[in-house]
Amino acid sequence: VIKRFADWLAFDKIGLAPKTHWGEGVDFFVYDIIKIFALLTLIVYGVAVIRSFFPPERARRILGGKREFFGNTLAALLGIVTPFCSCSACPLFIGFIESGIPLGVAMSFLISSPTVNEVALVMLWGLFGWKIALLYIGTGVAIAIVAGWVLGRMHMESQIEEYVLQMKVGNPQEIESPSWRQRHDDAVVYTKGILKKVGPFVLMGIAVGAAIHGWVPMPFVVRIAGPGNPFAVPIAVILGVPMYSNAAGAIPIVQALTAKGLPLGTALALMMSIVALSLPEIIILRRVVKWRLLGVFVAVVAAAIIVIGYLFNAVL
Amino acid sequence: MKVQVLGPGCAKCKKTYDVVVDALRQLGENADVEKIDRIDEIMKFGVMMTPAVVVNGKVKCSGKIPTVAEVTNYIATALAEAE
Numbered sequence: 001v002i003k004r005f006a007d008w009l010a011f012d013k014i015g016l017a018p019k020t021h022w023g024e025g026v027d028f029f030v031y032d033i034i035k036i037f038a039l040l041t042l043i044v045y046g047v048a049v050i051r052s053f054f055p056p057e058r059a060r061r062i063l064g065g066k067r068e069f070f071g072n073t074l075a076a077l078l079g080i081v082t083p084f085c086s087c088s089a090c091p092l093f094i095g096f097i098e099s100g101i102p103l104g105v106a107m108s109f110l111i112s113s114p115t116v117n118e119v120a121l122v123m124l125w126g127l128f129g130w131k132i133a134l135l136y137i138g139t140g141v142a143i144a145i146v147a148g149w150v151l152g153r154m155h156m157e158s159q160i161e162e163y164v165l166q167m168k169v170g171n172p173q174e175i176e177s178p179s180w181r182q183r184h185d186d187a188v189v190y191t192k193g194i195l196k197k198v199g200p201f202v203l204m205g206i207a208v209g210a211a212i213h214g215w216v217p218m219p220f221v222v223r224i225a226g227p228g229n230p231f232a233v234p235i236a237v238i239l240g241v242p243m244y245s246n247a248a249g250a251i252p253i254v255q256a257l258t259a260k261g262l263p264l265g266t267a268l269a270l271m272m273s274i275v276a277l278s279l280p281e282i283i284i285l286r287r288v289v290k291w292r293l294l295g296v297f298v299a300v301v302a303a304a305i306i307v308i309g310y311l312f313n314a315v316l
Numbered sequence: 317m318k319v320q321v322l323g324p325g326c327a328k329c330k331k332t333y334d335v336v337v338d339a340l341r342q343l344g345e346n347a348d349v350e351k352i353d354r355i356d357e358i359m360k361f362g363v364m365m366t367p368a369v370v371v372n373g374k375v376k377c378s379g380k381i382p383t384v385a386e387v388t389n390y391i392a393t394a395l396a397e398a399e
Contacts, residue, residue, distance in 0.1 A: 189383070
């Protein structure tokens with residue numbers, strides 16, 4: 001239905017001819033925007049309601065006293081459903097460590113929570129289809145488990161800032177469990193906030209993506225980032241680090257490039273890097289852990305993403 | 317009455333502080349409003365998600381910006397309990 005509307009608007013109403021640069025570009029733009037915003041509204045609202053059942057206090061209770069590998073897996077899964085904002089990374093980390101959750105398990109949580117986020121999920125689902133979206137969740141969780149486990153094995157507890165270990169954390173107070181009405185209201189406020197925040201980036205990303213669809217020739221992308229360039233995956237990961245806040249805008253561009261011959265593994269690596277390795281989060285985490293652990297954290301996550309990138313390039 | 321807003325100083329925390337001030341003004345209630353941004357102070361409340369609003373030592377919400385109506389509600393509840 002949306003497709004027909006977009007065709008009608010681009011070709012009949014505005015009068016652009018199909019199969020021309022402008023025609024195809026505008027057609028894509030209209031279609032994608034309607035689809036993405038509808039999906040965003042639905043999914044972000046749904047996720048917000050689900051998350052209202054998983055406050056971090058619950059994650060902390062569940063993860064307390066869990067053994068390493070099992071704990072990492074659980075932490076990575078809980079990271080998906082627990083609400084997360086990078087301003088809360090510090091109190092969350094301290095709360096976890098203080099209650100005796102192993103460092104590696106806490107790290108699994110901190111990797112999975114921003115990586116598997118609802119906005120990236122919607123963009124992937126809307127633009128790449130549900131298979132890629134599921135693949136993304138699966139690899140995000142896998143990276144969180146493995147990287148957290150590796151970090152745990154390295155026994156870098158001495159790299160936690162001393163004050164974190166000495167800190168006395170008060171017992172979490174019982175906040176009244178919200179009513180359904182309350183959950184709904186909060187989810188609506190949250191959804192509006194997200195739409196307002198990522199909306200401009202989505203529009204921009206889709207516009208650039210549409211332009212790429214219409215104008216950039218395929219051989220160009222293939223030559224630069226195609227299977228012929230063995231360094232494409234690591235370069236994609238490095239490029240992703242400073243692009244943290246723009247996952248919503250970057251995904252449409254990546255999608256357009258994929259249609260023009262960018263291998264999917266390289267595309268996934270870029271997107272993972274954008275969300276999992278973000279500069280502000282690294283800076284915030286510096287307040288609770290020392291540089292060495294931070295460096296190893298970045299290296300391990302980057303390595304995991306690169307491996308995934310090569311793997312998918314080879315398999316898909 | 318004592319109202320504390322917990323948060324390391326991000327945009328959300330500042331917004332929450334404004335909401336609290338707004339709610340108090342609408343109620344015409346005089347309260348001691350304090351902004352707590354030191355992480356060890358925040359942790360004493362056992363809060364892991366900021367921003368959080370604490371009224372008379374009780375954590376009322378955490379991890380979201382409350383609406384003015386919600387904060388009004390927290391304060392009304394606290395006033396009723398104090399009597």
